[in-house]
Amino acid sequence: DAMVIQNPRYQVTQFGKPVTLSCSQTLNHNVMYWYQQKSSQAPKLLFHYYDKDFNNEADTPDNFQSRRPNTSFCFLDIRSPGLGDAAMYLCATSREEQDPFFGPGTRLTVL
Amino acid sequence: QKEVEQNSGPLSVPEGAIASLNCTYSDRGSQSFFWYRQYSGKSPELKMSIYSNGDKEDGRFTAQLNKASQYVSLLIRDSQPSDSATYLCAVNDNYGQNFVFGPGTRLSVLP
Numbered sequence: 001d002a003m004v005i006q007n008p009r010y011q012v013t014q015f016g017k018p019v020t021l022s023c024s025q026t027l028n029h030n031v032m033y034w035y036q037q038k039s040s041q042a043p044k045l046l047f048h049y050y051d052k053d054f055n056n057e058a059d060t061p062d063n064f065q066s067r068r069p070n071t072s073f074c075f076l077d078i079r080s081p082g083l084g085d086a087a088m089y090l091c092a093t094s095r096e097e098q099d100p101f102f103g104p105g106t107r108l109t110v111l
Numbered sequence: 112q113k114e115v116e117q118n119s120g121p122l123s124v125p126e127g128a129i130a131s132l133n134c135t136y137s138d139r140g141s142q143s144f145f146w147y148r149q150y151s152g153k154s155p156e157l158k159m160s161i162y163s164n165g166d167k168e169d170g171r172f173t174a175q176l177n178k179a180s181q182y183v184s185l186l187i188r189d190s191q192p193s194d195s196a197t198y199l200c201a202v203n204d205n206y207g208q209n210f211v212f213g214p215g216t217r218l219s220v221l222p
Protein backbone atom coordinates (compact mmCIF):
# COMPACT_ATOMS: atom_id res chain seq x y z
CA ASP A 1 0.00 0.00 0.00
CA ALA A 2 1.18 3.50 -0.80
CA MET A 3 1.98 5.29 2.40
CA VAL A 4 4.01 7.72 4.48
CA ILE A 5 6.34 6.17 7.03
CA GLN A 6 7.96 7.97 9.92
CA ASN A 7 10.78 6.66 12.05
CA PRO A 8 11.08 6.38 14.89
CA ARG A 9 7.53 6.59 16.21
CA TYR A 10 8.82 7.63 19.61
CA GLN A 11 12.09 9.45 20.24
CA VAL A 12 13.57 10.40 23.58
CA THR A 13 16.54 12.73 23.64
CA GLN A 14 18.39 14.81 26.17
CA PHE A 15 18.39 18.57 26.34
CA GLY A 16 20.84 19.83 23.72
CA LYS A 17 21.52 16.43 22.12
CA PRO A 18 20.94 16.52 18.34
CA VAL A 19 18.22 14.33 16.96
CA THR A 20 17.11 13.36 13.44
CA LEU A 21 13.62 12.27 12.48
CA SER A 22 12.98 10.56 9.18
CA CYS A 23 10.11 10.34 6.75
CA SER A 24 9.72 8.22 3.66
CA GLN A 25 6.90 7.95 1.15
CA THR A 26 5.83 5.57 -1.57
CA LEU A 27 3.19 7.92 -2.98
CA ASN A 28 5.58 9.67 -5.37
CA HIS A 29 4.27 13.02 -4.18
CA ASN A 30 6.40 16.00 -5.08
CA VAL A 31 5.57 18.08 -1.99
CA MET A 32 6.74 17.06 1.48
CA TYR A 33 5.95 18.92 4.69
CA TRP A 34 7.13 18.89 8.27
CA TYR A 35 4.66 20.00 10.92
CA GLN A 36 5.11 20.41 14.66
CA GLN A 37 2.06 19.75 16.81
CA LYS A 38 1.99 20.41 20.51
CA SER A 39 -0.73 19.17 22.79
CA SER A 40 -4.18 20.61 22.00
CA GLN A 41 -2.76 22.86 19.31
CA ALA A 42 -3.01 22.95 15.54
CA PRO A 43 -0.22 21.48 13.44
CA LYS A 44 2.31 24.23 12.76
CA LEU A 45 4.15 24.14 9.45
CA LEU A 46 7.91 24.22 9.91
CA PHE A 47 8.96 23.91 6.26
CA HIS A 48 8.13 22.15 3.05
CA TYR A 49 9.77 20.98 -0.12
CA TYR A 50 8.22 21.54 -3.52
CA ASP A 51 10.28 19.02 -5.46
CA LYS A 52 13.81 20.07 -4.47
CA ASP A 53 12.88 23.63 -3.62
CA PHE A 54 13.06 24.24 0.11
CA ASN A 55 10.59 26.63 1.71
CA ASN A 56 11.20 27.69 5.29
CA GLU A 57 8.43 29.29 7.34
CA ALA A 58 9.48 32.71 8.65
CA ASP A 59 9.03 31.76 12.28
CA THR A 60 10.72 28.36 12.17
CA PRO A 61 13.66 28.48 14.60
CA ASP A 62 17.17 28.06 13.20
CA ASN A 63 17.48 25.05 15.49
CA PHE A 64 15.38 23.14 12.96
CA GLN A 65 16.89 22.01 9.68
CA SER A 66 15.71 19.70 6.94
CA ARG A 67 17.12 17.61 4.14
CA ARG A 68 15.48 15.93 1.19
CA PRO A 69 18.06 13.77 -0.55
CA ASN A 70 15.54 12.35 -3.03
CA THR A 71 11.81 12.29 -3.79
CA SER A 72 11.08 9.55 -1.30
CA PHE A 73 12.93 10.69 1.80
CA CYS A 74 12.93 13.75 4.00
CA PHE A 75 14.69 14.37 7.32
CA LEU A 76 14.13 16.77 10.17
CA ASP A 77 17.21 17.67 12.19
CA ILE A 78 16.89 19.37 15.55
CA ARG A 79 20.37 20.60 16.37
CA SER A 80 19.97 21.42 20.05
CA PRO A 81 16.59 20.30 21.35
CA GLY A 82 15.09 22.31 24.16
CA LEU A 83 12.28 21.37 26.49
CA GLY A 84 9.95 23.47 24.35
CA ASP A 85 10.63 21.29 21.33
CA ALA A 86 8.84 18.32 22.84
CA ALA A 87 5.95 17.68 20.48
CA MET A 88 4.53 15.39 17.83
CA TYR A 89 6.33 15.87 14.53
CA LEU A 90 4.19 15.12 11.53
CA CYS A 91 5.46 14.48 8.02
CA ALA A 92 2.97 14.92 5.21
CA THR A 93 3.08 14.65 1.45
CA SER A 94 0.93 15.89 -1.41
CA ARG A 95 0.79 16.60 -5.08
CA GLU A 96 0.73 20.35 -5.64
CA GLU A 97 -2.54 22.02 -4.67
CA GLN A 98 -3.90 18.85 -3.11
CA ASP A 99 -4.49 18.03 0.51
CA PRO A 100 -1.55 16.76 2.58
CA PHE A 101 -1.52 13.08 3.49
CA PHE A 102 -0.04 12.61 6.93
CA GLY A 103 2.29 9.97 8.29
CA PRO A 104 1.72 8.55 11.77
CA GLY A 105 4.02 11.08 13.44
CA THR A 106 7.03 10.91 15.73
CA ARG A 107 6.51 11.87 19.34
CA LEU A 108 9.61 13.60 20.67
CA THR A 109 10.37 13.76 24.37
CA VAL A 110 13.19 15.99 25.63
CA LEU A 111 14.61 15.20 29.05
CA GLN B 112 -0.87 36.72 8.79
CA LYS B 113 -3.35 34.13 7.59
CA GLU B 114 -5.61 32.88 10.33
CA VAL B 115 -8.09 30.09 10.69
CA GLU B 116 -10.41 30.21 13.68
CA GLN B 117 -12.46 27.47 15.28
CA ASN B 118 -14.27 27.06 18.57
CA SER B 119 -12.01 24.85 20.65
CA GLY B 120 -14.88 23.06 22.34
CA PRO B 121 -15.36 20.56 23.68
CA LEU B 122 -18.59 20.20 21.78
CA SER B 123 -20.72 17.50 23.31
CA VAL B 124 -23.70 16.00 21.50
CA PRO B 125 -25.80 12.92 22.25
CA GLU B 126 -25.54 9.91 19.99
CA GLY B 127 -27.80 10.29 16.97
CA ALA B 128 -27.82 14.10 17.07
CA ILE B 129 -26.37 16.52 14.53
CA ALA B 130 -22.96 17.96 15.34
CA SER B 131 -22.13 21.31 13.78
CA LEU B 132 -18.51 22.45 13.54
CA ASN B 133 -17.62 25.92 12.37
CA CYS B 134 -14.54 27.59 10.93
CA THR B 135 -13.72 31.10 9.73
CA TYR B 136 -10.66 32.20 7.80
CA SER B 137 -9.02 35.54 7.19
CA ASP B 138 -7.47 35.20 3.72
CA ARG B 139 -10.00 36.04 0.99
CA GLY B 140 -7.65 34.48 -1.56
CA SER B 141 -8.12 31.03 -0.07
CA GLN B 142 -9.29 28.52 -2.64
CA SER B 143 -9.40 25.12 -0.99
CA PHE B 144 -10.91 24.06 2.29
CA PHE B 145 -10.51 20.86 4.23
CA TRP B 146 -11.74 19.11 7.31
CA TYR B 147 -9.37 16.69 8.98
CA ARG B 148 -10.28 14.34 11.81
CA GLN B 149 -7.65 13.62 14.44
CA TYR B 150 -8.03 11.00 17.13
CA SER B 151 -6.02 11.48 20.31
CA GLY B 152 -2.38 10.55 19.77
CA LYS B 153 -2.89 9.93 16.04
CA SER B 154 -2.14 11.96 12.94
CA PRO B 155 -4.82 13.94 11.10
CA GLU B 156 -6.76 12.20 8.36
CA LEU B 157 -8.75 13.93 5.66
CA LYS B 158 -12.54 13.73 6.01
CA MET B 159 -13.84 16.29 3.56
CA SER B 160 -12.58 18.79 1.01
CA ILE B 161 -14.63 21.56 -0.59
CA TYR B 162 -13.65 24.08 -3.24
CA SER B 163 -16.80 25.93 -4.30
CA ASN B 164 -19.65 27.64 -2.50
CA GLY B 165 -22.48 25.45 -1.32
CA ASP B 166 -22.77 22.02 0.21
CA LYS B 167 -20.84 18.83 -0.36
CA GLU B 168 -22.18 15.62 1.11
CA ASP B 169 -20.37 12.36 1.89
CA GLY B 170 -22.49 9.91 3.81
CA ARG B 171 -23.28 11.39 7.22
CA PHE B 172 -20.88 14.29 6.66
CA THR B 173 -21.72 17.56 4.90
CA ALA B 174 -19.27 20.36 4.31
CA GLN B 175 -20.62 23.84 3.66
CA LEU B 176 -18.68 26.75 2.20
CA ASN B 177 -19.55 30.43 1.99
CA LYS B 178 -16.64 32.37 0.55
CA ALA B 179 -18.39 35.74 0.86
CA SER B 180 -18.64 35.22 4.61
CA GLN B 181 -15.28 33.42 4.78
CA TYR B 182 -16.96 30.58 6.57
CA VAL B 183 -16.80 26.83 6.26
CA SER B 184 -18.65 24.29 8.36
CA LEU B 185 -18.93 20.55 8.84
CA LEU B 186 -22.19 18.88 9.80
CA ILE B 187 -22.22 15.34 11.12
CA ARG B 188 -25.65 13.72 11.04
CA ASP B 189 -26.59 10.75 13.24
CA SER B 190 -23.44 11.31 15.31
CA GLN B 191 -21.75 8.17 16.61
CA PRO B 192 -19.37 7.73 19.55
CA SER B 193 -16.71 6.81 16.99
CA ASP B 194 -16.99 10.37 15.64
CA SER B 195 -15.51 11.66 18.91
CA ALA B 196 -12.24 13.32 17.90
CA THR B 197 -10.71 16.70 17.20
CA TYR B 198 -11.75 18.20 13.88
CA LEU B 199 -9.21 20.47 12.22
CA CYS B 200 -10.22 23.00 9.62
CA ALA B 201 -7.51 23.71 7.03
CA VAL B 202 -7.36 26.34 4.34
CA ASN B 203 -5.11 26.51 1.32
CA ASP B 204 -4.02 29.51 -0.71
CA ASN B 205 -3.93 30.01 -4.48
CA TYR B 206 -0.52 28.41 -4.82
CA GLY B 207 -1.45 25.16 -3.18
CA GLN B 208 1.49 24.99 -0.81
CA ASN B 209 0.48 26.98 2.21
CA PHE B 210 -1.91 24.94 4.28
CA VAL B 211 -2.99 26.71 7.43
CA PHE B 212 -4.72 24.74 10.14
CA GLY B 213 -7.16 26.00 12.70
CA PRO B 214 -6.74 25.03 16.35
CA GLY B 215 -9.36 22.30 16.07
CA THR B 216 -12.68 21.61 17.76
CA ARG B 217 -12.88 18.67 20.10
CA LEU B 218 -16.12 16.73 19.57
CA SER B 219 -17.50 14.31 22.11
CA VAL B 220 -20.48 12.13 21.13
CA LEU B 221 -22.13 10.74 24.22
CA PRO B 222 -23.70 7.26 24.06
